[in-house]
Amino acid sequence: MTTITEVPMLPPPGETRIIQTREAINEALLQEMRRDETVIIMGEEIAGGAGREHLGIVDAWGGAFRTTRGLIQEFGNERVLDTPLSEAAFVGTAIGAASTGMRAVAELMFVDFIGVCMDQLLNNAAKMRYMFGGQVKVPFVMLTRIGAGFGSAAQHSESFYSLFSHIPGLKGVCPSDAYTAKGLLISAIRDDDPVIFFEHKGLYGDTGPVPEDMYAIPLGKARTVRPGADITLVGISRMTWVATEAAEELAKEGINAEVIDLLSVSPIDYDHVLESVRKTHRIVVVDEDTPVCSISSDICARVAEEAFDYLDAPPSRVTPPHTPVPYSRPLENLYVPNAERVISTVRKLMA
Amino acid sequence: MALEDRDTLLRLYRTMTTIRHFEERGVPETGQRGMSSSVHSSVGQEAVPTGVCAHLTDDDYIGSTHRGHGHCIAKGVDPTLMMAELFGRIDGPNKGKGGSMHIADMSKGMLGTNGIVAGSVPLAVGAGLTSKIRKLGRVAVAFFGDGGANQGVLHECMNLASVWKLPVIFCCENNGYAESTPVEYALSTANVADRAASYDMPGIHVDGMDVLAVYEAAGEAVFRARTGGGPSLLEARTYRYYGHTVFDNPLTYRTKEEEDYWRARDPLLTFRNHMAAQGSVITAAELDQIDAEARQLIDDAVAFADASPLPQPHEIYEDVYVDYPIEMMRRGANMTV
Incomplete structure (x- = not known):
């Protein structure tokens, strides 16, 4: 697997490999976890059916939107962690792990759920490096979902990325297709700062050209x-x-x-x-x-x-x-x- | 503890008296420099961080509270540099950008004092997770108070740490008051430690004015964590001699009799009494000498901190991120630097 260093912001012309946005996200996670064993991921239902291995149940869901499917089979339940429904605990724990040597990814199922764990982003992830005078890096990624149009009503549909843009110390990306989803997620995981990765529910099923090799689209570029x-x-x-x-x-x-x-x-x-x-x-x-x-x-x-x-x-x-x-x-x-x-x-x- | 373990006993006393002198001098000195609102004295509580952190190495982790000078000193952070931090000087471990409520020293496993009640608890749990995944054999202590005992994130974290069998010690310093609210009013159970049952972990209640009792109880909890036995909840009952901050008069919500009761059980005095009663080879003169050395250390720290430069203006933009254009922080703000 080679890494493309000069990354075009648009898919290379002639790229014939067409996959869904959801598959592109899954592929970025898989490839980054293979590349770097310090990458871990945790969240609710990201494998699903946790603790039922003795019944032959592994990866019951692979994520509420199937973006984490297959990770637990390859990386095991030490690096792919189903969590209790405790967003404050697991988002904060991921930040703590990120500040002590891991590259931690946590999934918040919908951005609307941020209320129960915002303190961890606002007062720990965003501020630790500054408050500590640069002593710590926090390579933490929060995957979360945005987007209305699905009859999900007010608590599962918001697109509140501006809440996070307002906070110094956080970065945020909003991929728009399969190509940018893979390239930006790879960059987000490799980045040494906390990054919020906003997945639009309406884009998961869209298909587009995506190179199989790893590529990192730079953060902060339109x-x-x-x-x-x-x-x-x-x-x-x-x-x-x-x-x-x-x-x-x-x-x-x-x-x-x-x-x-x-x-x-x-x-x-x-x-x-x-x-x-x-x-x-x-x-x-x-x-x-x-x-x-x-x-x-x-x-x-x-x-x-x-x-x-x-x-x-x-x-x-x-x-x-x-x-x-x-x-x-x-x-x-x-x-x-x-x-x-x-x-x-x-x-x-x-x- | 065996009385012949002189080195450990002397180390415990030295840590306690260093904390005491740091607080008694550093808190008012910081106030005189105009930053009193962010500083909280832990005088009276010295035995708890001392007894717990005596079992930790630099590789282990702690997360601390807004009343965290004692945790820092007990974990090995240099009190001289801490004083510079309190004064907002560039030589502080945080380059003067954190102050009392954010002192961190990653080289000592000190994940920060924290201005959010129970704010550092998930950070310590995350450090415990790192240790478990990477098989580092390190433990993490999450310090919080009786106020923090009622924060939701603590309870989520105790459940998570128990489910994942993480090497974490949840250490409650119950000093009787969340600001002015008495613990017996705010806590639904008789003791914080009672709540451990809900998370299927041992709950230990110990006299937080007796460093030897704390040392013994913490030793068991640290051993359990280090050997894969999972988390514990250790509650140390203690007392803060002063108000929540330097601004409040604690006699508006508690009595002089109560304060006298606790001051009579002072942790440094209690230690000296233990030594005398048990016929220890440690003499009062030796302890007096350690007190004098601690006083000198803190006097020197104040002088060092006053001589340390203040941060340059450009520091305002430094260390917000590892990588982010500074121009994007200034843009539209009409800054002068």
Whole structure:
């Protein structure tokens, strides 16, 4: 297995190996655990059926979304740890293990569950290195899930990555497809800082080209997935594809939109966005997180501060409303940004 | 303990008196330098960290509390550098960026004092997990108080450590008060140690004013952890002589009679009484000499700390991450450095 060192932000042209995002995540975990025996993973149901080995039960679930399937067979129950339903304990324990020589991955089943363990991220993972004057590294990854649109209601659907971007000491990534999921997860595990890895539930089944060899996509870098000259659309996670869908429609009207896939939510690649805006003079951020004190508001503030003279229209956003995620289908459909809302927003800015 | 084990006995006393002198001098000195709100004195509680950490090596781990100077000293952190940390100086183990509530020394297995009640408990459990997975033979002690005894994360951690049979000692320093709230009001059980039954681990209650009793009980718990027997819950009943911080008058929530009762059981005095009563070969003069040396050590520490430079402005951006563009920390903030 070779490691690709020069990593393109887009899959190599001609890559014919097509797998699902969920499989790409699984492959990144498998390859990193093979490469480095200090990598461990823990969480609820990540193997499933723990303690029933005597009945021949191993890997009953392989994760609530099957992203950890097969790990326990290869690495055993010392490195692949099913946990009690105790997020504060196991997230904190993973941070403690990471600060004493392991590379620890913990899975928080849904980001909405962060309330019961936020202290471990906020006051331990994020601050230890600073408070300790640089004495400790915390190579900790928290895998968690985001995304509405599945009838899961308000406690299983949020996309609250901005909560974590706000905290100095944490990094965050939002892969948008199978290729970026594998490459960013490999980088996250190899990184010596705490990284939150946000998996969108709506992307797991999507397929795309993924090299079998290991490759590490750098943290903190955005990519342009569709070049254009008239307006910049910034997407995060699944919203990249909503923005792209809107761009394809707008092209029919003669509006040539550039689509940026942000990928990292801390650090945010402002320069990539600013370079595009200085060319297009307009920007819309398409974000599935709520609009107040968010990534989308932050990018608009940055553009206003650093590219004010280039703007031909106000920096704008398409986001959910400042509400919890509703359950009923028509309401949830209203909640999640779609191409239609992006198109109408762009039309107003181009007028 | 066998009375002929002179070296251990002298070491226990030296640790206790060093903590005592550090607190009695360092806490007010820090206050005089304008940072009193973050400093908590552990005077009265010296026997607990001393008796527990005497069983640990530099390779073992501890997680500590907001009242953690004693844990640091007992685990081998240099009191001179600790004083520099309290004064916010660059020579502190944390380069002056942590202060009293975050003193850490990874070279001594000291995972930090912690400003969050029961905040370091999962870190110690994680260190125990590292030791178990990598077969290092190390143990981890999670110190917390009677206030921390009621934190959810502690209970989750005790369950997890028991399920995974981790080499962890949960050590409760029950000093009777969570800030001003008495333990008998806030605790549903008679003792914190009673709760060990819920997690299928031994629960031991010991006199936390008697370093020899703590030493003996902790020895069993450390041995159990080190030999694969899993976690224990050790509760040491102790007392803090001063308020929660230097700002509060403890007589607003407790009585002079109660304070006198506990001061009469002072851990240093108790140790001296043991030595005298048991006809030890350790003399009062020897202990007086150790006290004098501790006093001198702390006097020198204060002088060293005052002479240590303050951090340069650029330090504000250092060590937030291992790798992160500093420009991203400054951007939009209109900083002057």
